[in-house]
Amino acid sequence: MFKAISRRSMALATLMALGLALITTATAAAGVNHAAIIGGRDATETYSFMASFRLSEVPNHHCGGALIAADWVVTAAHCKGLMKPGETRVRIGSLDRDKGGVVARVKRIVTHPDWSGRDSDGERKGDLELIQLDRRVNLAPIRIADAPGRVGDPSRVIGWGMTCESMARCENGSEKLQELDTVRVPDNRCVDLNSGTELCTSDSAGRAASACHGDSGGPQIRKVAGRWELIGATSRDGDDVDERMGGGAGCSTNPDGGPGVGVWTDVTHYRSWITRTIGERAPAEPRS
Incomplete structure (x- = not known):
């Protein structure tokens, strides 16, 4: 989680x-500081x-x-x-x-x-x-959406979580709310994902960017008819299982060091x- x-x-x-x-x-990426959320930006609107x-x-x-x-x-x-x-x-x-x-x-x-x-x-x-x-x-x-959308549909995640992979430097997170534009990706991109009740999500630009510690429970939202609707709640990393954590991958990266994915609970299912x-x-x- x-x-x-x-x-x-x-x-x-x-x-x-x-x-x-x-x-x-994991902190093998220590020394590499990412923008917040990890890879996001200061919120561009009030939520x-x-x-x-x-x-x-x-x-x-x-x-x-x-x-x-x-x-x-x-x-x-x-x-x-x-x-x-x-x-x-x-x-x-x-x-x-x-x-x-x-x-x-x-x-x-x-x-x-x-x-x-x-x-x-x-x-x-x-x-x-x-x-x-x-x-x-x-x-x-916020209204709960009728459905989470299809693979490839854009979404956004927001939160005050860690802004880099190093717990020593970034565990305090960001004082200013951060937002990250994301996209739903195929379920098989995420490890141990329950299809139908969870959403596999990555950065919309394919970068190493994601929610991280402190973002748990925060909303994943998407635009429906011009307004934000809720589709997900931040749950966990999508490609690092416990036995791999010694390998150095963090929230925004996969075990090989490339851009990672995350798992969001599908709020629309519930x-x-x-x-x-x-x-x-x-x-x-x-x-x-």
């Missing part, structure tokens, strides 16, 4: 103790639905999300360990992760029932989580579950 950002190694240990499914960034999560115990931004209703945000299930009702703050609608926008707190957490990190077959499924806010916010949510859950206002899961 792309993991949460923190300033201290102690905080990273805390994340692991909380049970997040994490993937460590009223963009959310940043941070927990008081680990006070820095750690995951992104998308406002899909006045009091509901969708994010990645592997961010669950840092979601605590009454404690985790959510900043929405700002280009700056540290100020502006509207701030609320997490009230309720609903994780997709398929999520277990890895199932008995070693597959990751249902990396999706719904967060109910402690109040309704007066910001425009649209009925999301609609049903929000309508039922499901009870909160027990606090950890």
Whole structure:
């Protein structure tokens, strides 16, 4: 998984103790600094639905999300360990992760029932989580698309994650929201992807550019009839499996050092579950 950002190694240990499914960034590309996200740019417009999560115990931004209703945000299930009702703050609608926008707190957490990190077959499924806010916010949510689009269709990912492959230099991410133009690519480009529930995505220009640690849960969006609609939630690296991480490939590169791919949970696939859950206002899961 792309993991949460923190300033201290102690905080990273805390994340692991909380049970997040994490993937460590390889650093063979150390010394090569990429523009943010990795390879992106400062946001060129305001995204009223963009959310940043941070927990008081680990006070820095750690995951992104998308406002899909006045009091509901969708994010990645592997961010669950840092979601605590009454404690985790959510900043929405700002280009700056540290100020502006509207701030609320997490009230309720609903994780997709398929999520277990890895199932008995070693597959990751249902990396999706719904967060109910402690109040309704007066910001425009993003509509969930009817479908994710076809292979070759353009999309965009946004977030405040790492801006280069080196954890030592870039773990703090970017203060300014970053955007990266992407494209959906064939499922077989990604390792261990679940076709039909996940999206394999690469940089639209074919460069070594992608989301990275700290971008988890953030939105993948595409233009439909001139407006942005939500199709994905940032999940994990698409071509580096655990046993390859010693080989040096990071978020934006593949094991051979070439341009890499990433996996996004297909939010459109889970649209009925999301609609049903929000309508039922499901009870909160027990606090950890």
